[in-house]
Amino acid sequence: MSTTKSAELVKHAELEYPTRLTKSLESFAALREGYITDARDRLIEYGLWAKALSEANSHIAVDEEEIRAAADAYEEVANYLASNLSWPLKSISIMTQGSVSTKTLIRSPNGSEKFDIDAVCKIDISHIEADDPMSFFESIGQALKELEAQAKRRCWYIPFTGQRFYLEFTPSIPLNTITAQTLSSMAPRYSASRYEETALAVVDTPTKSWKTSNSAGMSKWVNDTAERRLIRSIVMEAYANDRAVASVAPVPDQTVEITDTLRVAIRLFKRHRDMCARRGVIDAATKPISVIIVTLLTSCYEGLADLGRSFEHPIELLDELATLMPHLVLKLDGKYRVDNPTVEGENFAEKWNDDDGERYKSFMTWTNALSADLQTILALKDPSAISRRVREVFGIPAPTGGGNGLTTIQPPAPRATPASRGLA
Amino acid sequence: MSLDLSFLCEEFPELQLSALHRGGGVTAYQLWLPSFQDGREFKWAELRLPKGFPEYGKAFIQLSPDSVLRIPHLDRAGVLCIEGDPGPGLGYSPEDRIKFVLHGYMEQFLKPWLNGDLDGDFENEALNYWAIEVAKSRSNTDAVRGVWTVDSPPTKARVRSGLLLIPNRVIIAADEKLRITNRLVQSMGPAAKQRVRVLVADIPISHAFTPSTWPRSMSDLERILQGRLPSGEYSRLQHSRSRRGRGIYRVVLLRNTEVAFAYLLPGGPPTVLDVYRGKKASPSLHKPLPLMTSRLDPDWTVGRDQHPEISGRQAKHVLVLGCGALGSPVVDHIAKAGVGRISVVDADTMSSANIGRHLLGADSIGQNKVDAIAQRINSAYPATEVTPYAMSTADWLKKNTLVDVDVVIDLTGEPDVRVQIEQVRLSYPRPLLIGWMEPYVAAAHACMLAAGHKWLKGAQDPLSCLEAVVWPNEVIRQEPGCSSRFQSYTAAAAEHAVALVAECALEMIDNSVAVTFDSTVRSWVRGQRFLDKHWPGLTHKEWAKAACVHDGLILNRQFP
Numbered sequence: 001m002s003t004t005k006s007a008e009l010v011k012h013a014e015l016e017y018p019t020r021l022t023k024s025l026e027s028f029a030a031l032r033e034g035y036i037t038d039a040r041d042r043l044i045e046y047g048l049w050a051k052a053l054s055e056a057n058s059h060i061a062v063d064e065e066e067i068r069a070a071a072d073a074y075e076e077v078a079n080y081l082a083s084n085l086s087w088p089l090k091s092i093s094i095m096t097q098g099s100v101s102t103k104t105l106i107r108s109p110n111g112s113e114k115f116d117i118d119a120v121c122k123i124d125i126s127h128i129e130a131d132d133p134m135s136f137f138e139s140i141g142q143a144l145k146e147l148e149a150q151a152k153r154r155c156w157y158i159p160f161t162g163q164r165f166y167l168e169f170t171p172s173i174p175l176n177t178i179t180a181q182t183l184s185s186m187a188p189r190y191s192a193s194r195y196e197e198t199a200l201a202v203v204d205t206p207t208k209s210w211k212t213s214n215s216a217g218m219s220k221w222v223n224d225t226a227e228r229r230l231i232r233s234i235v236m237e238a239y240a241n242d243r244a245v246a247s248v249a250p251v252p253d254q255t256v257e258i259t260d261t262l263r264v265a266i267r268l269f270k271r272h273r274d275m276c277a278r279r280g281v282i283d284a285a286t287k288p289i290s291v292i293i294v295t296l297l298t299s300c301y302e303g304l305a306d307l308g309r310s311f312e313h314p315i316e317l318l319d320e321l322a323t324l325m326p327h328l329v330l331k332l333d334g335k336y337r338v339d340n341p342t343v344e345g346e347n348f349a350e351k352w353n354d355d356d357g358e359r360y361k362s363f364m365t366w367t368n369a370l371s372a373d374l375q376t377i378l379a380l381k382d383p384s385a386i387s388r389r390v391r392e393v394f395g396i397p398a399p400t401g402g403g404n405g406l407t408t409i410q411p412p413a414p415r416a417t418p419a420s421r422g423l424a
Numbered sequence: 425m426s427l428d429l430s431f432l433c434e435e436f437p438e439l440q441l442s443a444l445h446r447g448g449g450v451t452a453y454q455l456w457l458p459s460f461q462d463g464r465e466f467k468w469a470e471l472r473l474p475k476g477f478p479e480y481g482k483a484f485i486q487l488s489p490d491s492v493l494r495i496p497h498l499d500r501a502g503v504l505c506i507e508g509d510p511g512p513g514l515g516y517s518p519e520d521r522i523k524f525v526l527h528g529y530m531e532q533f534l535k536p537w538l539n540g541d542l543d544g545d546f547e548n549e550a551l552n553y554w555a556i557e558v559a560k561s562r563s564n565t566d567a568v569r570g571v572w573t574v575d576s577p578p579t580k581a582r583v584r585s586g587l588l589l590i591p592n593r594v595i596i597a598a599d600e601k602l603r604i605t606n607r608l609v610q611s612m613g614p615a616a617k618q619r620v621r622v623l624v625a626d627i628p629i630s631h632a633f634t635p636s637t638w639p640r641s642m643s644d645l646e647r648i649l650q651g652r653l654p655s656g657e658y659s660r661l662q663h664s665r666s667r668r669g670r671g672i673y674r675v676v677l678l679r680n681t682e683v684a685f686a687y688l689l690p691g692g693p694p695t696v697l698d699v700y701r702g703k704k705a706s707p708s709l710h711k712p713l714p715l716m717t718s719r720l721d722p723d724w725t726v727g728r729d730q731h732p733e734i735s736g737r738q739a740k741h742v743l744v745l746g747c748g749a750l751g752s753p754v755v756d757h758i759a760k761a762g763v764g765r766i767s768v769v770d771a772d773t774m775s776s777a778n779i780g781r782h783l784l785g786a787d788s789i790g791q792n793k794v795d796a797i798a799q800r801i802n803s804a805y806p807a808t809e810v811t812p813y814a815m816s817t818a819d820w821l822k823k824n825t826l827v828d829v830d831v832v833i834d835l836t837g838e839p840d841v842r843v844q845i846e847q848v849r850l851s852y853p854r855p856l857l858i859g860w861m862e863p864y865v866a867a868a869h870a871c872m873l874a875a876g877h878k879w880l881k882g883a884q885d886p887l888s889c890l891e892a893v894v895w896p897n898e899v900i901r902q903e904p905g906c907s908s909r910f911q912s913y914t915a916a917a918a919e920h921a922v923a924l925v926a927e928c929a930l931e932m933i934d935n936s937v938a939v940t941f942d943s944t945v946r947s948w949v950r951g952q953r954f955l956d957k958h959w960p961g962l963t964h965k966e967w968a969k970a971a972c973v974h975d976g977l978i979l980n981r982q983f984p
Contacts, residue, residue, distance in 0.1 A: 110544050277630055277631075279638075279648070280629040280639075280652065281647050281648050281651045284630035284631075361651075365650070369647060369651070388463065397463075398461055398462060398463025398540075399461040399462065399463065400461065400540035401539070402458055402459055402461045402538050403458055403535050403538035405458065406458055406530065406535060408530070409435055409436050409523065409527045409531075410523075411523060411524055411527040412516070412524065413520070
């Protein structure tokens with residue numbers, strides 16, 4: 001078997017002998033020690049936790065309808081651009097990036113806050129002459145002026161007043177269309193990688209220069225990896241064939257079930273990180289950034305798949321991912337490394353190396369809290385106790401509904417205008 | 425009383441008609457509850473009518489204790505705090521008032537709660553819910569009753585020392601390195617006769633806590649302390665001992681610019697309280713004690729965070745000459761406005777004749793006015809430090825210069841003082857405000873002179889020329905502080921002058937850096953009706969005639 005980089009990362013992590021969260025939990029004894037042998041019975045047992053985690057996952061996932069509304073909005077942006085720029089329409093293409101394109105977008109803990117839709121606007125530079133990065137960036141901003149776009153580090157922020165989301169719009173050019181000279185000046189470390197064809201150059205406004213980026217490659221990597229099966233087929237069949245078992249029946253209307261374990265893990269772990277920041281356990285300014293969580297989990301999942309590992313249930317896999325994740329951060333030559341697998345030479349943990357260890361400490365504090373909290377969930381066996389604990393840990397409100405039969409009482413006459421208060 | 429509520433039966437079948445009697449003469453009617461989703465339940469809800477209803481009190485809804493801090497919009501007793509009974513006296517029948525209550529309960533509370541529409545509401549009024557949590561845990565033997573902060577939240581979590589003040593049992597989350605700490609300690613007097621050093625973990629937070637996110641146990645707090653504090657600071661907090669080798673009080677302060685939450689950690693020394701004939705010691709806590717916090721920093725106490733100019737005022741030193749009926753309340757106002765240092769010069773002592781219109785009262789008779797003013801302001805407003813000089817302006821000028829003074833305010837009314845200040849401003853050009861009142865406070869003037877502008881016109885003092893009313897000789901004009909007779913006026917009439925001068929003073933203090941402002945005179949002038957009431961035949965000077973038809977008018981002029 002050829003060893004991939006992800007497989008090596010997993011093997012490296014395993015050298016530190018991390019212990020599974022469920023290793024010494026009494027609640028898991030029957031599964032762990034094999035007292036339950038029947039596949040279906042084992043499934044029912046795992047289902048205790050899967051059901052509650054699945055409910056949490058559906059609560060935090062942003063539903064398709066909201067994303068479609070956003071899709072309409074960025075198409076609107078594309079039209080704006082096309083009509084306001086002098087470049088031909090065929091040279092402009094717009095696509096989502098980040099958590100929207102990997103289906104791992106989550107809600108903020110306070111439901112009223114906006115979520116962000118990342119979009120990247122790709123301009124084929126062979127059709128245009130904008131070789132100067134800043135004038136290229138500014139011309140996009142100029143074209144978006146009517147949408148109240150504000151310049152940020154590498155993108156234009158569009159607030160979309162009245163909508164549940166905002167848009168971050170990154171102007172870019174395909175990397176493979178620019179001259180070798182420009183390429184070598186902008187990214188000396190760049191070399192071919194697995195997702196070379198989607199690599200882009202974006203404008204880094206503080207340094208007024210081009211920087212490489214490969215958000216499409218990143219999304220493709222996550223989506224490709226998520227398709228790989230790590231759950232043994234016997235369990236999958238039991239899922240598919242035995243819907244009568246209520247406790248393991250998939251929740252209807254759910255776009256991604258917990259069998260989609262990589263995405264579920266990404267969503268739940270990101271949410272847990274957000275809750276840790278809300279609880280003051282980690283500093284919001286140094287909390288682990290999403291792309292690091294996504295990269296570590298996807299590398300871990302990919303590595304396990306490359307090594308031919310299999311798991312009998314998504315819960316077991318989640319346990320493994322949470323256990324291994326902190327050990328996938330490399331420290332080479334005294335520097336922390338979380339490499340972007342789609343752009344050679346980009347280290348997502350770059351900032352960890354010059355902040356007196358604050359971000360690394362935040363990361364470790366968070367992963368420790370995550371493990372401890374997951375253990376408190378997995379240590380329970382009563383279904384309603386599990387649900388309550390899952391809701392506490394991930395900051396999920398109680399399920400809604402149940403008030404349908406309530407009467408509607410009419411208020412008496414319209415109320416008199418209440419007396420207003422004077423300033424005292 | 426119990427009402428016949430059967431008229432509601434059809435419209436509102438949830439209401440149980442049999443009245444139940446609760447403590448304090450309250451009548452209660454049970455409400456049927458719907459089936460709840462897991463986590464949305466509460467044990468009971470009642471419509472309650474207080475004793476004396478409908479003539480007195482308002483009907484309300486009360487929920488079972490298990491719902492408090494789990495469900496928003498409930499007070500500590502479980503009473504629903506939403507719009508309901510409009511109360512007696514507004515023309516509603518008792519039946520209509522009850523319908524309002526039930527309508528509010530159903531439409532603004534129960535249905536939205538079941539739908540999840542109230543889930544974010546804890547965060548909107550976080551500190552109200554925190555107050556419930558604090559009240560639930562409070563006892564008479566608590567070592568600490570509250571935490572006062574005196575500065576902005578830090579950008580990074582840290583451990584600092586603070587002071588526990590006994591017998592007040594308040595912790596100031598800063599040590600004496602900050603001047604304001606000393607001022608607060610002094611202002612508390614006997615309530616702070618003992619000071620005990622404490623450790624404060626001062627940790628910035630990004631969001632207000634809610635009942636579901638605030639720390640509920642020592643292990644929750646431990647997680648925050650370990651996660652946020654640099655490791656050296658963390659172990660200092662864990663292992664600190666007092667000089668006598670005992671444990672010391674430790675507080676965790678979690679805050680941002682909007683909200684603050686505090687806990688006293690277990691493991692401090694026992695609480696010793698003065699009780700009848702002696703002292704009583706209570707053992708230290710076994711779990712963290714939630715505490716309320718108060719902000720005593722000038723941005724809050726002076727301007728409730730609405731006035732960015734306060735940080736500038738805090739750095740200013742203002743010299744006020746004269747501490748009489750005009751000077752004393754003006755000093756009080758500029759102290760309230762957050763001026764950092766005020767030096768007050770006045771040789772006078774408080775006498776019984778002053779009481780009617782001075783800031784001070786009978787309790788200060790015989791004291792130097794400036795000493796009593798300083799004592800009063802220094803203990804009331806921690807943002808300001810008043811230094812008293814019980815001497816004449818001439819004496820003060822012999823011993824001091826204007827080198828560190830930003831603005832001079834002359835409220836003596838004395839021609840000699842104006843000449844002395846004119847002299848010293850030749851060497852130290854400073855903005856100068858001269859403020860005075862005309863007889864009966866028929867007018868008052870604030871003359872604002874820029875740093876380089878002179879007051880005297882040659883040898884001529886322009887004060888009388890600037891006045892608003894033509895005063896006949898019969899109106900005896902005595903400068904305050906001189907001799908026998910004073911013009912009669914009320915403190916209320918003088919308050920207009922005080923407000924005029926204090927506003928002008930603050931304008932000058934805020935702009936004192938800009939030395940080139942135009943010198944102006946701002947005047948408060950009462951109308952003809954006011955003049956006629958005090959002396960027959962009084963008339964306004966030409967420039968002030970605009971005020972005639974009004975009760976009073978503020979006019980601005982260029983300083984000639």
